[in-house]
Amino acid sequence: MIAQVIVDVAAKQTDRVFEYHIPKELTDVAVGSRVVVPFGRRKVQGFVVGISETTSYTGKLKDLLVVIDELPPLTPELIALSKTLADKIFSYRITILQSMLPRVMKANYRKILVPLTDEIKENSLFKGEPFDLNEVSDLETIVKIKKLIKNNQAKIEYLVENKARKKQVAAYLLTKTRTEYQEILGGIRKTSKNQRALLNNIVEKYNEYPKLGSTIESELGISSSTLRAAEKKGWLLKKEQEIYRNPLKDFESNASKHSVRLNSEQLDALNSIGTSIKEKEAKTFLLEGITGSGKTEVYLHAISTALEQKRNALMLVPEISLTPQMVKQVKERFGDNVAVLHSGLSEGEKYDEWRRIRRGEAQVVVGARSAIFAPLKNIGLILIDEEHESSYKQNDTPRYHARDVALLRSKFHNCPVVLGSATPSLASRARAQKGRYKLLRLTKRANQKSLPKVDLIDLKTVEFAGGQFDLSIPLVDAIKEKIAKKEQVILLLNRRGFASFMLCRNCGFVLKCPNCDISLTLHKDTGQMQCHYCGHKEPIPRKCPNCQSEKIRFLGTGTQKVQEELETLLPDAKILRMDVDTTRRKGSYKKILDSFGNHQADILLGTQMIAKGLDFPNVTLVGVINADTALSLPDFNSSEKTFDLLTQVAGRAGRAEKTGRVMIQTYNPENYAIKLAQSQDYERFYQKEMQVRFQGNYPPFFYTTLITITSKNEQSAAKEAFVIKRKLMRELHAPTIILGPTPSSVAKIKNQYYYQILVKYKYEPKLHDLLHQIQDDAQLAQKRGLNIYIDNEPERIM
Ligand SMILES: [Zn+2]
Ligand SMILES: [Zn+2]
Structure with a gap:
């Protein structure tokens, strides 16, 4: 037998199948197996992508050396998917195969x-x-x-x-009958207390064995040496038992499966999805529901429908909204059938959850982007919550979009995909408009409450409380009023740190990162200036590094600074801050949310990670400190991102009995994205933004591909960019538009200069092959210190 293998060498020459002879001893090899093969004078890891009886190769094939896992880690479906996807997103196939596995399984x-x-x-x-x-x-x-x-x-x-380790614990089995143990006990001296305790326990609780070593030790207060002695005497037999690390142990289901009555809109949506599950249709639904309209209930019922049909369900949520709250809801409904995959887990926990899925021990998978590759079989439903989130697109190689992968998997499994959002991406909504997706709408809040009232505060004219320019008097007054009523407040500021730059008033010098083209942010808690791109840190300067003047100022704002201001203005209020800096440690995210949920604080101040999915009934005021942070980015979708963020965060207010209020501070109260977020009018925003995109020849009216060229040498990056542009110009013609090359908006990151070319096209049959050629040539360019990346449908084109 012959195995076709993709080897673990990401290069143009090795991006193809190599054949190996399967020796008689390795009968357990299958499509999807991880193997070790001889490759040149090395041994490398590889994946078996096919098995055949014969080969057209006339020479002598080398033997496969090792099959690494008992159960092939990848399914034949995922092996086939890797091929389709590699071609689609200009990636090496091995890179995709590796992304499908937990990191600990990388060679x-x-x-x-x-x-x-x-x-x-x-x-x-x-x-x-x-x-x-x-x-x-x-x-x-x-x-x-x-x-x-x-x-x-x-x-x-x-x-x-193989770095992947299974967690093992010692269990103790009995070797004798109860009577025999009684006899042994009779012959033990009274002074051997520990041995007597152990034997007593065996006699009394004979049927509870086998028991874990740790359980026996803690129950009887004895040490492992007593167990070892018992094992030596032949009383007990020790066996290593494999266990799973359980990332959900904090969420044991409390069986409060209160069933929620669905309203007629929710029922209609559920019926459509349910029919598709039963009829095995590979159909895509766009579930557009205003915040608080009960999309989650529809998801949970749809998952039940899939399980009733003896099929499994895969649910994606954005990393930042993979809050304990969402996991808890799914876990409460489906108990031990749920497996969770996201970056908050330790590598070991991820590996264990992944193996439960692969072995068919979990029927429901909830996870972030990469969970779309979960080795789940027999999928009956794929859900993508907050489908507009840009985190579903991976920003480095392989640059896949989880939605595209979901559509490919749905075709294989003949199951529906449900894309849910209060603010669908323009692309998805346009597809629904054309009838390629089926649009399902939830227009009523599930609790019958109207949407919260939203006020815009014009920062150009308003007066500020305190000495800084962050918190207006109306916002601070509203916070005071809510706290006095024992209600809670959420404040959003999408910028972490204390001040975003240091400026010298004498010479105009701005302190920048030595490796990146970006100013350093002041972090008061660590006493350092930090680069948010590369992590570079240096002490806070006392003098201007350029002219030695002491007239330096720290400008701009951040969550740390606003926290300090709030503490001054509201000395009695308890404030929790949630940003990258306060949630670095495992479990800290959940700790902050739990403590806010238990009303141990009045104000939750945070970056965009607080904008989504949170459901706190006692929150009646949401304040946006600066709505303009996303708007000022020079990108084609900055209005969309601004509208999404404001709508999402506004939806956090007044989710239960009490009426909610939202206050948005902005320097641009006339901007349509902000105005329409105020009225929470997605429909009008969609119409308006589609016009803007049409006029600018942007998606969804054009397809886009971004080619990025980087080098430590700025000139060689620019030169290579022009070479690529000429190649494109020769083959592509109007109405295709080729923009650039231009330096990227952050022109230098980690000492690499970035140049980019944007191709916008409607129909360009030659482009696909041309891009594959550019990808192949990229390897030669790499030898000259150049990196070339191709990004199909980029989320950012700045
Ligand atoms: Zn200076
Ligand atoms: Zn930097």
């Missing part, structure tokens, strides 16, 4: 030096063992090694290591 290569003669084995370098080359740093050793290789006394070999 780890160790380079070792192996002695070739017995004499050399005794050399001080080896001491009888192969020598680990990854640990070599001193020149003297390197010279020694080179000499050994040159004299054929040693050679370099590559080992493939």
